[in-house]
Amino acid sequence: MxxxxxxxxxxxxxxxxxxxxFVVKKIERNLEAxxxxxxxxxxxxxxxxxxxNLVETLGYTEQQLELIGWNMHIVMEAVQEPVVKGIVPAVLFAGLIFHYGRSYAQRGxxxxLKLIPLKIVVFLIVVILGLSSSIITAIIASLLLVELFNCxxxxxxxxxxxxxxxxxxxxxxxxxxPVGEPLSTIAVTKLQGEPYHAGFFFLFNQLAIYIVPGCLAFxxxxxxFTGKAKISECVVTEEEDGGLREVVIRAAKVYLFVMALLLLGSGMKVVIDKYILGIAPQxxxxxxxxxxxxxNATLTAAEISPSMGLDQIQAVLMGLLISGGMLIPGNIPNIISAGKLGITSKEWARLGVPLGLIAMVIYFVWIFYVPFHIEFHF
Structure with a gap:
């Protein structure tokens, strides 16, 4: 090479x-830009x-070459995808719903909390939103998460x-x-032909044995982490909520954030193809x-191939999923939650990085060295 x-x-x-x-406060305050x-x-x-040289060294086709650098495809994708994928509309619509329905949520x-212990409520929120995000989408799940924890x-x-x-x-x-997040949509699309014929439940069948215990563990x-928090009445004031202006600004920031990640992924395509593809799954x-x-959707599109074995597919996807929680740009739930609650990169990394590394080690041992695997069939 x-x-x-x-x-x-x-x-x-x-x-x-x-x-x-982490080192420049002005960057932290303007992370999307x-x-x-x-x-x-x-x-x-x-x-x-x-x-x-890309044709000679990486075997790029004419179609692949057209996607390198600035071109109309990448511009249109960056402009349209945050809307077409439903990310920004969901953030805006859910923000309006929560804004006008906050008083009902507070009372609920x-x-x-008067009937169920606080720790049990927290456990149920984390597990139910985690598992249901594959149906209601990660976007809606993260918006619900923020609103619930605000109360x-x-x-x-x-x-x-x-x-x-x-x-x-x-x-x-x-x-x-496939409806949970772009990563899963792309993975199923790339594996829908021979030899896997991936359908709606393909990822569930292959990954549920890892995902369900993970959600329960979290x-x-x-x-x-609830510690000894005491139950008190939840009241979110209009000032804390930020009003309609805050709803629109949050949606605009998510739009810019997603656009930025798409551009970063496109710009890094060559080095991904050069240095990442083809290496051992471990x-x-x-x-x-x-x-x-x-x-992570861009990385999935670059790395996942029907020629991979199931163990390789599992390793690729689990590595992407777990590490995505480590820093704010890692996935959409992080972006939405950090933006709404004003969580800084340092605050997120303080727990996100060590927790992600521990989870990575545990899953690495499980995936590659523990001969226990159940494959579901739906």
Whole structure:
């Protein structure tokens, strides 16, 4: 493989994306705009690759070459996909619903907390939203999560910890059906032909044995993090809610965030093809921690192939799913929750990174070295 100096440029961009929000406060306060600029820069750098060399070294087709660098396809995808995939409309619509229905939610939560212990309520929220996200989508699940925890009697740090844990659960659970998140949609689409003939329940059949215990484990962990919180009446004021203006601004920020991740993924395509594809699944599992800052749907599209064995497919997807919870850009639930609750990159990483690494180690041992596997059939 010929080494191209442009690769260094793209790796530097990845490093800046990883480090920038933690060391520069202005970047932290304007994370969406920062990621958008980095995405534009990544696509611009990829524009300078020698396309003849890509044909020779990577076997790119004419169609693949047209997707490298700036082109109408990437521009239209970046502009349209946040809307076409339903991400922004869902955020906007659900935001309006929750804004006008907040008083009912407050009364409902207050009533539930008088009947059911707080720890049990937290456990049920994390597990049910995690598993149901594959049906109601990860977007709606994360919006429900934020609104429910806004009505819970927790201090800010406890609320942040619980939201991060719940986002891990939602990120895992959403993969079980093609409607849960873009990653699962792309995976099923790429595997729908020979030899797997993937249908609606393909990912459930292959991954439920890993996903369901994971969601339950995160629910139990959330119970631990509730500490000794005392039950009190939930009242979210108009000032805390932010009003209709905040609903629109949040939707606009999610739009820019998703657009930025799409651009980053497109700009990184060449280095992904050069250095990630073709390596052993045990290594690829860990390499996929880049999903913490890149669009995991893009990585799925690049990595998943019908020529892979089931063990390889499981390793690729689980690596992407778990690491996606480690940092805010890792998946849509993180982005929505952090934006709504004002969680900074440092606050998220303080728990997200160690929790993600522990989960990665546990699943690595389970997937590759524990000869216990159940395949469901629906």
């Amino acid at each position: 010929l080494f191209d100096p442009l690769d260094i440029g793209l790796f530097v961009i990845v490093l800046i994306v990883l480090v920038g929000p 920062f990621l958008f600029v980095m995405g534009v820069l990544a696509v611009t750098v990829s524009n300078f690759y020698n396309k003849a 939560i207050n009533g539930i 819970m009697p927790f201090d800010r740090q406890t609320k942040i910890n619980l939201v991060i844990i719940a986002c891990f659960s939602i990120g895992l659970g959403a993969v079980l059906t 629910g139990l962990l959330a119970m631990f 290594i690829l599992y860990w390499v996929n921690m880049i999903s913490a800052i890149l669009d």
